[in-house]
Amino acid sequence: MIPLIFFTVIPLFTAFLVSLLGKHVKRSSEISASIATFILLLLSLSFIKPIAVNKLIIYKINGWPAPLGILLSADGLTLLMLITVNLIAFLVTLYSTSYIRQYTDEWKFYSLYLFMLAGLNGVIISADIFNLYVFLEIASISGYILVAYGGQAEGLEAAFKYAIMGSLASLFILLGIGMLYSYVSTLNMADIATALSMKPRGLLTGFISVLFFAGFGLKAALIPFHAWLPDAHSSAPSPVSATLSGIVIKTIGVYALIRVFFNIIGVTSNLLLVLMVLGIVSMVIGAILALAQNDIKRMFAYSSISQIGYIIFAFGVGTPLALLGGLFHIFNHACFKSLLFLNAGSIERACGTRDLRKLGGLNSKLPVTGITSLIGSMSISGIPPLAGFWSKLLIIIASVNAGYFAFAFIAALTSIITLVYYLKFQTFAFTGNLSETLEDVKEPAFSMKLAMVILSLICILAGVFFIPVLKPILQMGVEALAGSWAR
Amino acid sequence: MLIGLAIIEYAVSLFFILIGYRMHGRAPIYAPDQGIENMVDPLPQAMVLTTIIIGLAVAVVVVSLAVRIYEKYGTFDITKIRRLSG
Numbered sequence: 295m296i297p298l299i300f301f302t303v304i305p306l307f308t309a310f311l312v313s314l315l316g317k318h319v320k321r322s323s324e325i326s327a328s329i330a331t332f333i334l335l336l337l338s339l340s341f342i343k344p345i346a347v348n349k350l351i352i353y354k355i356n357g358w359p360a361p362l363g364i365l366l367s368a369d370g371l372t373l374l375m376l377i378t379v380n381l382i383a384f385l386v387t388l389y390s391t392s393y394i395r396q397y398t399d400e401w402k403f404y405s406l407y408l409f410m411l412a413g414l415n416g417v418i419i420s421a422d423i424f425n426l427y428v429f430l431e432i433a434s435i436s437g438y439i440l441v442a443y444g445g446q447a448e449g450l451e452a453a454f455k456y457a458i459m460g461s462l463a464s465l466f467i468l469l470g471i472g473m474l475y476s477y478v479s480t481l482n483m484a485d486i487a488t489a490l491s492m493k494p495r496g497l498l499t500g501f502i503s504v505l506f507f508a509g510f511g512l513k514a515a516l517i518p519f520h521a522w523l524p525d526a527h528s529s530a531p532s533p534v535s536a537t538l539s540g541i542v543i544k545t546i547g548v549y550a551l552i553r554v555f556f557n558i559i560g561v562t563s564n565l566l567l568v569l570m571v572l573g574i575v576s577m578v579i580g581a582i583l584a585l586a587q588n589d590i591k592r593m594f595a596y597s598s599i600s601q602i603g604y605i606i607f608a609f610g611v612g613t614p615l616a617l618l619g620g621l622f623h624i625f626n627h628a629c630f631k632s633l634l635f636l637n638a639g640s641i642e643r644a645c646g647t648r649d650l651r652k653l654g655g656l657n658s659k660l661p662v663t664g665i666t667s668l669i670g671s672m673s674i675s676g677i678p679p680l681a682g683f684w685s686k687l688l689i690i691i692a693s694v695n696a697g698y699f700a701f702a703f704i705a706a707l708t709s710i711i712t713l714v715y716y717l718k719f720q721t722f723a724f725t726g727n728l729s730e731t732l733e734d735v736k737e738p739a740f741s742m743k744l745a746m747v748i749l750s751l752i753c754i755l756a757g758v759f760f761i762p763v764l765k766p767i768l769q770m771g772v773e774a775l776a777g778s779w780a781r
Numbered sequence: 782m783l784i785g786l787a788i789i790e791y792a793v794s795l796f797f798i799l800i801g802y803r804m805h806g807r808a809p810i811y812a813p814d815q816g817i818e819n820m821v822d823p824l825p826q827a828m829v830l831t832t833i834i835i836g837l838a839v840a841v842v843v844v845s846l847a848v849r850i851y852e853k854y855g856t857f858d859i860t861k862i863r864r865l866s867g
């Protein structure tokens with residue numbers, strides 16, 4: 295079997311290769327980036343079977359044993375995140391091969407993109423909490439630069455905001471790691487969990503929890519910490535927004551949050567309540583703010599906040615069924631939100647504007663974009679039998695089972711608001727009369743269409759084949775979260 | 782804002798040094814005539830080194846962004862840099 299470390303080695307090496315060759319050999323950067331992300335996707339799929347058999351795979355860097363060396367580990371949750379991240383990364387790279395040509399210095403984009411991917415994969419497989427921080431910073435710093443990649447005033451302003459908020463969040467996390475280390479004298483996640491379970495839960499544990507919560511909450515854009523997200527996600531180039539919204543906030547925000555709280559510090563009823571309330575608040579406020587937007591990408595960005603609210607709410611409910619729903623929603627949201635951002639990119643590319651009031655009647659001109667975005671919108675607003683319906687249903691059923699009727703009602707209501715603003719997007723952009731300025735718009739290039747079609751197929755197939763194909767993988771993720779992390 | 786960020790980062794670095802510090806400690810080097818008592822913890826020092834490097838990267842990114850913003854907006858006043866809202 296291939297060692298786990300290749301998940302970070304391949305993108306780092308390719309990023310190096312791209313920056314070496316990209317300037318001189320034409321188109322080498324996009325080809326090598328596509329190949330690298332495709333290999334990563336295959337690699338992550340190849341881990342399904344070993345993890346199903348062994349439950350936990352550990353890789354020791356340089357062969358040093360646990361307390362001294364640095365460990366990488368993979369369990370069910372890791373597997374799910376790896377598949378999601380590498381799938382979206384591959385499709386977005388495919389899309390970028392034609393989209394990024396409108397900018398200068400394409401190789402810089404691919405190089406930064408691969409660095410970000412290395413950071414994300416590193417966060418997921420790391421079993422050492424300081425290593426997690428380092429990878430998180432790699433991913434975030436390349437994220438800041440990618441937001442500013444277009445070089446327009448809006449992008450720069452958004453990137454500056456994102457960089458300040460993001461660095462602050464990282465420093466919170468770092469301070470939390472420092473305090474945790476001074477308390478338990480180890481950095482290995484499993485060892486921390488064991489050491490913490492032997493000590494009484496004092497004030498320090500609470501303070502560390504607050505620091506981690508603020509840090510990862512900022513990265514995940516939960517509602518009191520959300521201010522940077524709509525700017526950053528709407529001003530970045532579309533493939534970057536698709537990645538940021540689809541996988542970055544989930545990996546360095548939600549995944550790291552649940553990993554730290556469920557597997558290391560351990561959940562308490564207070565923490566679950568905080569997660570649940572913040573989830574509900576993000577869900578509702580995100581949806582209402584999205585309703586008021588006229589810029590397509592800003593609307594999608596607020597919608598991301600709302601959907602992250604669903605995921606956090608599901609983890610707050612905390613029953614195995616809710617965890618299953620939450621993990622499934624992570625996968626689904628990655629697929630349909632990336633799809634919608636890619637759609638927004640192709641609309642912007644074709645029409646030169648993202649303002650809903652200036653668009654209309656695009657169905658006749660952009661049929662592929664129209665159909666794929668219809669599928670994405672239906673999936674995100676929870677129309678059966680698409681994937682989004684099942685994950686929202688699971689979350690709502692789980693919260694009813696756990697006795698949170700009011701919260702379940704609000705979640706169902708938010709789903710209707712979601713439907714309303716996606717209907718607004720569909721009506722304004724794709725139906726109605728074509729305005730005269732848009733007479734000569736054309737469908738985007740083949741690779742962009744291919745990426746969008748594959749993503750919309752995944753949205754449909756994930757809904758139809760949820761039980762036979764995806765459920766075992768998700769179940770492994772739930773087991774990894776619910777079980778203690780003893781080695 | 783940039784200076785504030787740098788100060789926070791140095792504060793966190795100092796905190797790490799404090800974790801590793803031990804009264805009358807000595808460098809953690811094995812020598813034949815000394816036992817392993819009273820050594821300072823070397824791990825936080827390694828972490829601080831990493832933190833400083835990451836801080837440098839962040840500073841470079843943020844400062845270059847600030848310079849580009851100045852080119853576009855003609856000001857460093859963040860109350861005037863608000864083309865994005867809502």
